[in-house]
Amino acid sequence: MAKLTLDPRDTSTDTQELLSMYRLMVRVRRFEESLYRRYREGKIGGYLHRYDGEEALVAGVVPLLRRDDYILCTYRDHGHAISCGVPMREVMAELYGRVGGCAAGKGGSMHLIGPEYGFLGGDGIVGGPVPVALGVGYAIKMRGGDQVCVCYFGDGAINQGGVHESMNMAALYGVPVLFILENNGYAMGTAVERSTKQPDMVAKAAAHGIAGELIDAMDAQVVREAASRIIGHMRATHEPYFLEARCYRYVGHGVADNAQQQRFYREEGEIEQWKQRDPLASTRARLLELDALGEADERAMEAEVEAEIAEAVAFAEQSPEPPLDSLYENVFTESTGG
Amino acid sequence: MALMRYAEALRLAMAEEMERDPSVFICGEEVGQYQGTFRVTEGLMQRFGRDRVVDTPISEIGIAGMATGAAMAGLRPIAEFMTWSFALSAMDQIVNHAAKITYMSGGRIQCPVVFRGPAGTGNQLSAQHSQSLEAWFMHVPGLKVAMPATAADAKGLLKYAIRDPNPVIFMEHAGLYSQRGEVPEDPDFVIPFGKAAIVREGTDVTLVAYSHMVSTCLKAAVSLHDMGISAEVIDLRTLTPLDMETVLGSVAKTHRVVVTQEEWLNVGAAAEIAARIGELGFDDLDAPVLRVGGADVPMPYAKKLESAAIPNEQDVITAALRVTD
Numbered sequence: 001m002a003k004l005t006l007d008p009r010d011t012s013t014d015t016q017e018l019l020s021m022y023r024l025m026v027r028v029r030r031f032e033e034s035l036y037r038r039y040r041e042g043k044i045g046g047y048l049h050r051y052d053g054e055e056a057l058v059a060g061v062v063p064l065l066r067r068d069d070y071i072l073c074t075y076r077d078h079g080h081a082i083s084c085g086v087p088m089r090e091v092m093a094e095l096y097g098r099v100g101g102c103a104a105g106k107g108g109s110m111h112l113i114g115p116e117y118g119f120l121g122g123d124g125i126v127g128g129p130v131p132v133a134l135g136v137g138y139a140i141k142m143r144g145g146d147q148v149c150v151c152y153f154g155d156g157a158i159n160q161g162g163v164h165e166s167m168n169m170a171a172l173y174g175v176p177v178l179f180i181l182e183n184n185g186y187a188m189g190t191a192v193e194r195s196t197k198q199p200d201m202v203a204k205a206a207a208h209g210i211a212g213e214l215i216d217a218m219d220a221q222v223v224r225e226a227a228s229r230i231i232g233h234m235r236a237t238h239e240p241y242f243l244e245a246r247c248y249r250y251v252g253h254g255v256a257d258n259a260q261q262q263r264f265y266r267e268e269g270e271i272e273q274w275k276q277r278d279p280l281a282s283t284r285a286r287l288l289e290l291d292a293l294g295e296a297d298e299r300a301m302e303a304e305v306e307a308e309i310a311e312a313v314a315f316a317e318q319s320p321e322p323p324l325d326s327l328y329e330n331v332f333t334e335s336t337g338g
Numbered sequence: 339m340a341l342m343r344y345a346e347a348l349r350l351a352m353a354e355e356m357e358r359d360p361s362v363f364i365c366g367e368e369v370g371q372y373q374g375t376f377r378v379t380e381g382l383m384q385r386f387g388r389d390r391v392v393d394t395p396i397s398e399i400g401i402a403g404m405a406t407g408a409a410m411a412g413l414r415p416i417a418e419f420m421t422w423s424f425a426l427s428a429m430d431q432i433v434n435h436a437a438k439i440t441y442m443s444g445g446r447i448q449c450p451v452v453f454r455g456p457a458g459t460g461n462q463l464s465a466q467h468s469q470s471l472e473a474w475f476m477h478v479p480g481l482k483v484a485m486p487a488t489a490a491d492a493k494g495l496l497k498y499a500i501r502d503p504n505p506v507i508f509m510e511h512a513g514l515y516s517q518r519g520e521v522p523e524d525p526d527f528v529i530p531f532g533k534a535a536i537v538r539e540g541t542d543v544t545l546v547a548y549s550h551m552v553s554t555c556l557k558a559a560v561s562l563h564d565m566g567i568s569a570e571v572i573d574l575r576t577l578t579p580l581d582m583e584t585v586l587g588s589v590a591k592t593h594r595v596v597v598t599q600e601e602w603l604n605v606g607a608a609a610e611i612a613a614r615i616g617e618l619g620f621d622d623l624d625a626p627v628l629r630v631g632g633a634d635v636p637m638p639y640a641k642k643l644e645s646a647a648i649p650n651e652q653d654v655i656t657a658a659l660r661v662t663d
């Protein structure tokens with residue numbers, strides 16, 4: 001499948017953009033670390049799927065979107081919510097199961113949401129958001145706008161039938177969905193090579209008539225430049241596009257997937273090797289090279305992020321638990337009658 | 339007898355049946371190399387090899403279809419769903435294919451497949467991960483439905499399920515996996531479907547339960563005893579076939595009955611059981627049949643709301659007091 005040609009005008013990442021991407025990645029990373037601590041303390045329940053190592057995939061894409069674009073993703077959704085603009089305090093409160101949460105405490109970690117930011121939420125079902133994204137894309141097409149719908153899903157999800165039905169239909173109708181396959185190498189304990197004989201994901205999209213490309217998602221600048229070019233192209237053509245983004249998850253699938261479990265599927269030293277190419281570290285190095293991040297700036301940035309998290313925790317702690325009579329609220333939207 | 343966890347009892351059942359019958363195999367997500375998401379299949383791949391403990395991609399339609407077709411071709415597959423909530427895309431293979439082929443073929447084809455995996459509520463897993471939907475499967479002619487409540491039943495019922503020539507929906511409860519119980523080690527120990535167990539005898543009220551609700555009802559029965567009410571607790575073990583004989587026999591003795599289930603109350607298993615009691619045991623009843631079940635809402639995440647949505651001991655006691663009042 002032919003790749004889009006590079007347009008140098010919209011692919012350059014200036015220092016300011018690099019800096020803001022770095023900051024976003026730091027926010028996501030520190031937030032995940034903090035969530036894990038709260039989980040250990042028993043303040044957060046359910047499952048907890050962290051995004052550590054994959055931050056470039058949100059930082060390089062989401063800031064390029066407009067408020068009227070749409071984003072859907074998996075249960076590994078904390079970074080997506082933050083990047084979309086959902087206030088950290090609302091995400092924290094959601095994980096605490098409090099009324100101040102972005103879903104009023106009803107959704108939890110896997111179902112963060114932010115419709116006002118175009119964020120249609122995390123999905124607990126592998127492959128689940130992809131058919132939905134097709135419909136969102138179709139709505140954009142019917143209304144005739146130049147918005148795009150970005151749908152993130154995992155390498156495990158590519159083996160779901162619904163994903164292929166949706167890609168086929170997206171191509172058939174020409175709907176502006178950007179399919180982003182977060183290829184972090186594993187679906188729980190199953191390496192990509194153990195789940196398919198065709199690990200070339202771009203070829204799978206091509207089989208449905210969708211143009212696509214493979215990118216190195218450990219490098220935020222690479223992600224941003226590809227996304228910028230692709231989204232620009234999609235706004236003009238309204239056609240679907242497919243990105244296979246190679247990345248790596250540093251931590252277990254969820255909290256239950258501890259170090260001992262991970263020995264069933266990861267090689268010794270593999271995590272350390274990938275961390276050599278850490279997206280935060282490489283972006284930071286570039287900023288240092290450009291002389292755009294002084295020691296004091298960096299200290300200030302970390303302190304600001306720390307303060308933002310502390311404020312989020314304080315907000316979540318004081319936010320009340322949902323009242324019991326809210327149990328039956330929101331099952332339906334109230335009908336207004338004919 | 340050996341003391342073991344419910345999950346271990348399931349593993350033992352599968353290991354024994356795989357030893358006994360080379361046509362039995364397991365397929366599902368993370369069942370082999372990862373040793374099972376809930377460790378139910380731990381060690382089985384090492385013991386029986388990768389062809390009999392098959393790690394699959396996250397492809398539930400494929401898993402269900404592979405098991406259904408292999409069963410039609412003479413094998414005895416056990417398809418594991420990581421949880422029953424993830425089996426929804428596989429409904430077509432289960433309902434339109436596995437459940438129908440024997441009838442559609444005029445009895446010429448058998449489909450001895452077991453679809454198994456955990457279900458149930460708890461642990462704040464919220465809406466998409468806290469359901470079991472057993473009533474959906476009960477509704478379909480051609481499917482048997484088993485929901486064991488104890489480690490011994492987990493073993494005995496699963497062995498029977500594997501040997502049964504029909505498709506079986508075998509629904510385990512994730513909240514029971516670590517519960518221990520005495521389990522017969524005899525490899526010929528099986529529990530036939532359609533035979534409910536009276537797990538506590540009583541004279542004033544019958545509490546009908548299955549799966550996790552059995553332990554809830556047993557706890558309620560202890561409290562009721564302290565209040566001077568003698569409750570009989572029935573563990574149905576299987577929903578299809580449904581042992582109404584045991585239920586009606588108990589109702590003939592107690593004249594009052596509460597039917598319980600963890601799943602949403604609306605159109606649930608308890609509704610079917612209550613209707614049959616009304617049809618077949620009306621003359622024995624001294625009070626209306628009451629049901630206890632989950633709140634009819636998608637499961638909320640917040641702990642307090644989740645607890646309110648799941649039926650508990652107090653809900654059973656309240657209903658028992660109402661019918662014995």
Ligand SMILES: Cc1ncc(C[n+]2csc(CCOP(=O)(O)OP(=O)(O)O)c2C)c(N)n1
Pocket residue numbers: 074076124125126127153154155156157158182184186187188253367396398420424
């Ligand atoms: C249909 C379905 N099957 C199984 C699961 C259980 N499950 C949750 S996450 C997961 C692994 C998914 O891996 P991948 O798509 O690569 O995403 P990643 O977790 O790596 O981000 C599995 C098997 C599920 N949620 N939905």
Ligand SMILES: [Mg+2]
Pocket residue numbers: 154155156182183184185186187188
């Ligand atoms: Mg993955």
